Amino acid sequence: MFKNAARPKAYLIIWLMLHKKLPTTDRLTKWGMVVSKRCVMCQNEEETIEHLVINCHFAIRLWSRLLKWVHQLDMLPTNWEQFMHWSIQHAKGKTISAHIFKIIMAECVYEIWIERNNRIFVQKSRTVESVAKEIAYVSIIRSQPSILDEYTF
Numbered sequence: 075m076f077k078n079a080a081r082p083k084a085y086l087i088i089w090l091m092l093h094k095k096l097p098t099t100d101r102l103t104k105w106g107m108v109v110s111k112r113c114v115m116c117q118n119e120e121e122t123i124e125h126l127v128i129n130c131h132f133a134i135r136l137w138s139r140l141l142k143w144v145h146q147l148d149m150l151p152t153n154w155e156q157f158m159h160w161s162i163q164h165a166k167g168k169t170i171s172a173h174i175f176k177i178i179m180a181e182c183v184y185e186i187w188i189e190r191n192n193r194i195f196v197q198k199s200r201t202v203e204s205v206a207k208e209i210a211y212v213s214i215i216r217s218q219p220s221i222l223d224e225y226t227f
């Protein structure tokens with residue numbers, strides 16, 4: 075579904091995410107690895123893929139910022155089933171809004187994962203606004219010129 079819209083590296087991450095195969099700390103501890111279970115993005119909850127991408131404050135603020143940008147801000151999903159339904163609904167069809175949604179969706183998941191890894195492994199962090207800007211730039215670059223007129227970040 076996201077293959078043509080997303081960059082290959084973002085497509086790989088979203089594929090792993092949708093199949094719940096990203097090595098989040100809840101999975102690592104199940105494999106017997108000793109790691110902190112706490113989400114590095116908010117320091118509040120246990121890190122699961124559902125938390126990281128859907129319920130974490132960082133993710134909620136990032137989704138809100140980007141969806142407001144493309145005028146698609148409706149109720150954000152709050153659990154895995156809603157998230158799957160929501161993404162399929164918005165990515166359906168060949169409209170400009172479906173196209174931009176697919177790019178944002180894949181890039182958003184990708185950047186959340188990269189941001190999470192940077193915070194864990196190199197102790198570097200960015201703000202929601204700066205991650206949102208990077209996603210917006212990539213989304214614009216990957217869109218047809220006609221889309222540029224519709225969205226300014």
Ligand SMILES: [Zn+2]
Binds near residue numbers: 113114126129131
């Ligand atoms: Zn969190």
